[in-house]
Amino acid sequence: MKNIVIIGASGHGNVVLDIIEKEADFNVIGFIDTYKHKCRLANGYQILGTEEELPYLIDKFNITAGIVAIGDNWIRKKVVDKITEIVPNFEFVSSAHPQAVIGRDVTIGVGTIIMPGAIINSNAQIGDFCIVNTNASLDHDSVMANYSSLAPRASTGGHVNLGAFSAICLGASVIEGITIGTHTVVGAGAVVVNHIDSHVVAYGSPSQVVRERQEGEPYLAKSKDSKSEMVVIHKSKERSTL
Numbered sequence: 441m442k443n444i445v446i447i448g449a450s451g452h453g454n455v456v457l458d459i460i461e462k463e464a465d466f467n468v469i470g471f472i473d474t475y476k477h478k479c480r481l482a483n484g485y486q487i488l489g490t491e492e493e494l495p496y497l498i499d500k501f502n503i504t505a506g507i508v509a510i511g512d513n514w515i516r517k518k519v520v521d522k523i524t525e526i527v528p529n530f531e532f533v534s535s536a537h538p539q540a541v542i543g544r545d546v547t548i549g550v551g552t553i554i555m556p557g558a559i560i561n562s563n564a565q566i567g568d569f570c571i572v573n574t575n576a577s578l579d580h581d582s583v584m585a586n587y588s589s590l591a592p593r594a595s596t597g598g599h600v601n602l603g604a605f606s607a608i609c610l611g612a613s614v615i616e617g618i619t620i621g622t623h624t625v626v627g628a629g630a631v632v633v634n635h636i637d638s639h640v641v642a643y644g645s646p647s648q649v650v651r652e653r654q655e656g657e658p659y660l661a662k663s664k665d666s667k668s669e670m671v672v673i674h675k676s677k678e679r680s681t682l
């Protein structure tokens with residue numbers, strides 16, 4: 441079984457940890473996080489250090505791969521790029537919760553995370569470093585380009601094309617055959633019935649484009665994890681192999 445690290449010790453990182461533990465294909469050694477104190481515990485696993493320390497940590501713990509657990513599509517790319525610069529041959533793994541339903545002839549790229557209750561129907565193609573979140577549904581023959589995401593309970597009809605870095609937010613629905621450009625955000629609860637261009641924010645039912653959007657503009661609420669992490673530190677027992 442491969443020894444892996446989870447890059448990102450936030451709430452999303454803890455969900456990814458849970459998926460990997462349940463999938464039981466990899467041995468988690470700990471977390472990598474630039475913004476959290478080394479040696480702290482996150483869900484019982486140690487924060488081993490930063491991305492810069494990866495070469496040393498890889499040797500020390502015989503780490504052969506990792507997964508980037510960062511919810512924001514653009515920041516996830518930045519972190520993947522940084523790791524690839526530091527460790528050019530670093531292997532990124534993908535992970536699917538055992539209670540996700542994955543249809544026949546579905547392709548899933550590297551670094552992609554499929555959360556519990558997600559349904560991916562036949563012939564769908566999911567690129568690299570995507571997120572299909574809790575109870576999201578990607579219907580047949582749909583395509584998610586690299587670094588795109590479906591938030592919890594987002595759903596698409598068949599033959600939907602979601603562009604790179606674009607996000608379909610909480611509970612939004614996209615009817616069949618729709619194309620959504622790159623770096624676009626479809627807001628929570630939207631119902632998309634027309635194609636949407638690149639670099640815009642759209643929401644409402646039926647959805648309307650409400651403004652333009654720059655690459656990398658935040659679309660997720662700020663994490664409250666720094667507080668919850670303190671609680672975890674006090675409650676958890678160390679499970680790392682350290």
Ligand SMILES: CC(C)(COP(=O)(O)OP(=O)(O)OC[C@H]1O[C@@H](n2cnc3c(N)ncnc32)[C@H](O)[C@@H]1OP(=O)(O)O)[C@@H](O)C(=O)NCCC(=O)NCCS
Pocket residue numbers: 511573591592608609610625626627628629630641643644650651659660661
């Ligand atoms: C799209 C999104 C980022 C908001 O975009 P925004 O342009 O920054 O919008 P703002 O928060 O500045 O709000 C501007 C206005 O639009 C309204 N609005 C914002 N999001 C809306 C939505 N999804 N549907 C309808 N109206 C919305 C606000 O109420 C506000 O109205 P007001 O001017 O009358 O007060 C937000 O709707 C969203 O979907 N966030 C992502 C949530 C998510 O999926 N999280 C995933 C967790 S895993």
